[in-house]
Amino acid sequence: MHKILAAVVLAVLTGCRVAPPVRSPPTLGVLLEALGLERKDVSLRGDRLLDPDRLELNRRLLERPLDTATEISGVTVRSGDPVRRSLMLAMEVLGDSTEVRESSSPGLSQVLSRAREVFSRTPTMMDLFSVLHPDSNLTQPELNRRIERGRAIDLNAMSRAALHLVDALRPLVTKPEDRWITAFGENIIVGTTGRDTFRHRASLILDPGGADVYIDIGSSGPDLPVSVVIDLGGDDSYSGKIGTGWNGLGVLFDLAGDDLYDGGDGPSQGAGIGGVGILWDASGNDIYVGGAGSQGFGLYGIGLLVDESGDDRYTSELLAQGASGPRGVGVLMDAAGNDVYRAGGRFRDFREEGRFYKSMAQGFSLGLRFSASGGVGLLHDQGGNDDYEVAYFGQGAAHWGGVGMLIDGNGQDRYRARRYAQGAGTHLAVGVLHDGAGEDLYSIDGVGQGCGHDLSLGVLFDDVGNDMYDGRYLCQGVGSANGIGILRDREGDDTYRASGAETQGHGQRFRDYGSIGLIQDDEGRDRYARGGDRSIWISGSGGGVDR
Numbered sequence: 001m002h003k004i005l006a007a008v009v010l011a012v013l014t015g016c017r018v019a020p021p022v023r024s025p026p027t028l029g030v031l032l033e034a035l036g037l038e039r040k041d042v043s044l045r046g047d048r049l050l051d052p053d054r055l056e057l058n059r060r061l062l063e064r065p066l067d068t069a070t071e072i073s074g075v076t077v078r079s080g081d082p083v084r085r086s087l088m089l090a091m092e093v094l095g096d097s098t099e100v101r102e103s104s105s106p107g108l109s110q111v112l113s114r115a116r117e118v119f120s121r122t123p124t125m126m127d128l129f130s131v132l133h134p135d136s137n138l139t140q141p142e143l144n145r146r147i148e149r150g151r152a153i154d155l156n157a158m159s160r161a162a163l164h165l166v167d168a169l170r171p172l173v174t175k176p177e178d179r180w181i182t183a184f185g186e187n188i189i190v191g192t193t194g195r196d197t198f199r200h201r202a203s204l205i206l207d208p209g210g211a212d213v214y215i216d217i218g219s220s221g222p223d224l225p226v227s228v229v230i231d232l233g234g235d236d237s238y239s240g241k242i243g244t245g246w247n248g249l250g251v252l253f254d255l256a257g258d259d260l261y262d263g264g265d266g267p268s269q270g271a272g273i274g275g276v277g278i279l280w281d282a283s284g285n286d287i288y289v290g291g292a293g294s295q296g297f298g299l300y301g302i303g304l305l306v307d308e309s310g311d312d313r314y315t316s317e318l319l320a321q322g323a324s325g326p327r328g329v330g331v332l333m334d335a336a337g338n339d340v341y342r343a344g345g346r347f348r349d350f351r352e353e354g355r356f357y358k359s360m361a362q363g364f365s366l367g368l369r370f371s372a373s374g375g376v377g378l379l380h381d382q383g384g385n386d387d388y389e390v391a392y393f394g395q396g397a398a399h400w401g402g403v404g405m406l407i408d409g410n411g412q413d414r415y416r417a418r419r420y421a422q423g424a425g426t427h428l429a430v431g432v433l434h435d436g437a438g439e440d441l442y443s444i445d446g447v448g449q450g451c452g453h454d455l456s457l458g459v460l461f462d463d464v465g466n467d468m469y470d471g472r473y474l475c476q477g478v479g480s481a482n483g484i485g486i487l488r489d490r491e492g493d494d495t496y497r498a499s500g501a502e503t504q505g506h507g508q509r510f511r512d513y514g515s516i517g518l519i520q521d522d523e524g525r526d527r528y529a530r531g532g533d534r535s536i537w538i539s540g541s542g543g544g545v546d547r
Helices: 028-034 056-063 065-073 082-093 108-120 140-151 155-174 178-184
Strands: 016-018 188-190 204-207 213-215 226-231 237-239 244-246 249-254 260-262 271-273 276-281 287-289 292-294 297-299 302-307 313-316 318-320 329-334 340-343 358-361 364-366 376-381 387-389 392-394 397-399 403-410 414-416 419-421 424-426 430-437 441-443 446-448 451-453 457-464 468-471 473-475 478-480 484-491 495-498 516-521 536-539 542-545
Touching: 056 065, 056 403, 056 430, 065 430, 065 457, 065 484, 082 155, 082 276, 082 302, 082 329, 082 376, 108 155, 108 178, 108 226, 155 178, 155 226, 155 249, 155 276, 155 302, 178 188, 178 204, 244 302, 271 292, 271 329, 292 297, 313 318, 340 358, 358 364, 364 392, 392 397, 397 419, 419 424, 424 446, 446 451, 451 473, 451 516, 468 473, 473 478
Parallel strands: 188 204, 204 226, 213 237, 226 249, 237 260, 244 271, 249 276, 260 287, 271 297, 276 302, 287 313, 292 318, 302 329, 313 340, 318 358, 329 376, 340 387, 358 392, 364 397, 376 403, 387 414, 392 419, 397 424, 403 430, 414 441, 419 446, 424 451, 430 457, 441 468, 446 473, 451 478, 457 484, 468 495, 484 516
Antiparallel strands: 016 536, 244 249, 244 276, 271 276, 271 302, 297 302, 297 329, 364 376, 364 403, 397 403, 397 430, 424 430, 424 457, 451 457, 451 484, 478 484, 478 516, 536 542
């Protein structure tokens, strides 16, 4: 079944009608022909944003929406060391194509010296996060000054220094030896196998085991350009700013245990604010609680949270779980387990009389309108039966020049959202949700499930499984305000429910021309609120086809 709904750059048609029958099974090409389009017409101009923060990935996806599947296959965290791969992915997205090979010898002293030198040169700006915080009251001149300071950061030098240090730390993680420990200098704390409490930041904190308590550690700053924490085992409790790169490099490696991470109000748990922040948890059923800017967040920097195994629970308030701001990359990579993701609950959205909250999470990027394009936010969950929930903005969404992606490998997953989610791009942005396999449920009120709004691209791909899509308006392959929306389901007996008129291939006419929406299902017996199984239909300035 090849279902494709399209909202096209044509005169608006009214109502819903069935297109002329075809002798062979309908395809995307057949639908485009019925609409008077070619593949090259499914495109958006990529040169509308010219600010220096705008990333090449945004431009490529806008210009070639039908190649989205190929593009996102290159940005998933593949096999190998997940921390190294995530960091290299961030570097590639930011435009650093240099291959950084692993060193054959640790060279930790030299690597540390170089990292400290690089991060010591980073301009001090602990207030940079205020350019995105909802409670900020910056004037436009103040905002512009902080953006310019962020643009002055040498992200390539920082990310390469961080990558070399991650490589050099591997021997210390697998087999701590004095010669590696002492390379950090005098600012070193070594714990015991009992219950230790660590309250002071250091160049290195190394703990061999035990149920330990950590407070504001593994966080860099102007006074400490590089801070590393390695915990080899135990059910530990972490609070405050941990694994956070504030104008520097903050690293936290936890190798085993069922751990609790509480980031408080501020950026934490793999956050890079004008720096690089890394949190790696190798095993255990963990709980992550974060505020704004956490759990894989980057702003003029790189933030990584990598969890390799366990049934984990992530909750956050805003801009988290693989999120970014201008010239930032935020990645949350979870390799295995039945995980729960929740975001929102603190900052109300002005729509719907403030009854719902902003989430801006789970693969989301936020730009600053007319000032700075967003970066790249990625949540990559490789497997497990996962549960995702946001309110406004998330689950593969972006705003103003950013790219937000949620990629789930397999499992029976549940996606719930209010609006602007599940593959939603708004204002020259790109949002992508890709689910590999499993019988999944997608539920949204509106503006999502493959919706591009205002010269943006929104994409939802589901490969295999009997899936349920439930929405109310502007969802399920819809182009709004001259955007492009794509929903593609490759295999399974699927159900598409939508109560509103502007759904399942509807294209709005706006600014004197149309929009493009695509929905494609390759195999299975499917049910629709409009259209039908094995047919072509046209609605508004768009239509649909089921093979």
